[in-house]
Amino acid sequence: MATDTQLDLWEVFIQPKSGNRYAHAGSIHASDKKMAIQNARDIYTRRGEGTSIWVVPSNCIIASDPNDEDMLFEPSNDKVYRHPTFYEMPEGAKNI
Amino acid sequence: MNKQKAIFNYALRLGDNSLVLGHRLAELCSKGPILEEDLALTNMALDHIGRAQAFLGYAAQVEGKNKTADDLAYKRAERSFYNNLIMELPDKDFAATIARQLLVSSFEYFLYTELMKSKDETIAAISAKAVKEVRYHLAHSSDWTCRLGEGTAVSHEKMQNALNDLWMFTGELFEMNDADAILIKEGIAIDLNSIKQQWLEHVNGVILEATLTLPSSDFMQTGSRKGIHTEYLGHILSEMQYLQRAYPTAQW
Numbered sequence: 646m647a648t649d650t651q652l653d654l655w656e657v658f659i660q661p662k663s664g665n666r667y668a669h670a671g672s673i674h675a676s677d678k679k680m681a682i683q684n685a686r687d688i689y690t691r692r693g694e695g696t697s698i699w700v701v702p703s704n705c706i707i708a709s710d711p712n713d714e715d716m717l718f719e720p721s722n723d724k725v726y727r728h729p730t731f732y733e734m735p736e737g738a739k740n741i
Numbered sequence: 742m743n744k745q746k747a748i749f750n751y752a753l754r755l756g757d758n759s760l761v762l763g764h765r766l767a768e769l770c771s772k773g774p775i776l777e778e779d780l781a782l783t784n785m786a787l788d789h790i791g792r793a794q795a796f797l798g799y800a801a802q803v804e805g806k807n808k809t810a811d812d813l814a815y816k817r818a819e820r821s822f823y824n825n826l827i828m829e830l831p832d833k834d835f836a837a838t839i840a841r842q843l844l845v846s847s848f849e850y851f852l853y854t855e856l857m858k859s860k861d862e863t864i865a866a867i868s869a870k871a872v873k874e875v876r877y878h879l880a881h882s883s884d885w886t887c888r889l890g891e892g893t894a895v896s897h898e899k900m901q902n903a904l905n906d907l908w909m910f911t912g913e914l915f916e917m918n919d920a921d922a923i924l925i926k927e928g929i930a931i932d933l934n935s936i937k938q939q940w941l942e943h944v945n946g947v948i949l950e951a952t953l954t955l956p957s958s959d960f961m962q963t964g965s966r967k968g969i970h971t972e973y974l975g976h977i978l979s980e981m982q983y984l985q986r987a988y989p990t991a992q993w
Contacts, residue, residue, distance in 0.1 A: 677888075683781065683884070687780045688777060688780055
């Protein structure tokens, strides 16, 4: 990979509106916290996508190792009983 | 000059400042130092062009000659433009862009904050929208002034040179003429002397924080209130107005 010469990398999370969860929007380059928020605002909220932003230095994110995919995620594939689809819904319970 | 003519003149001045600065910032599209900054400057260009549309649209309405904002933007000659000279200066380098943004955004922040109280409802409403945009422009340019000022010896020198170069164009921001006199009495315009000190203190604060020096030169350029411009405005207009002049009445 070519050396990245464009400042530090940050991950951007946007909250579409108050109460919603923050979702990963993408990444940006910035030299400091303030610039990271400003750049995130300028790139990911130009069309009214959000009301709040989180930025996190990319190197602070601990990612799972793709080589561990089998170990971490495979075992859950055959455990369908973990899905809450085997319960009968009581009539009248509307908001489940 | 009557009140109507004064409002027309005043709205043109505010609109032209936004239009010409918006055009200068838009020229930087694809030329930003990094992609993120490129987009930041382009966003600001759009803020200014939107504001120009509002002020020029209002000017056209006040003039009452059945014109549109586009007519005023694309069919006026250089001598009928009233933007301050600082808006039309070319961007020599990124430091020059940031220095102009700092000096102009600080001015706009205090101007539009006061104009929100204007007795002219349209001017007050456009100003209220503008303040939100300008607060961001000011934060952006203040932060960059500090980064460049406190950055390397080269960035410090470029930032200081940019401020020194632009300083003689700041006096003009506060000039007033007959239109101001009439509108101040009506509670529509503000006395620009009343925000000059705040502007100076704010700019000085950012400059000190950035370990730079406030330029001390007293010599100030003048002209725009009379439609007298630098050699650069004509070039801007020849590009900006080309289509309307080559193909009159052309539409999207």
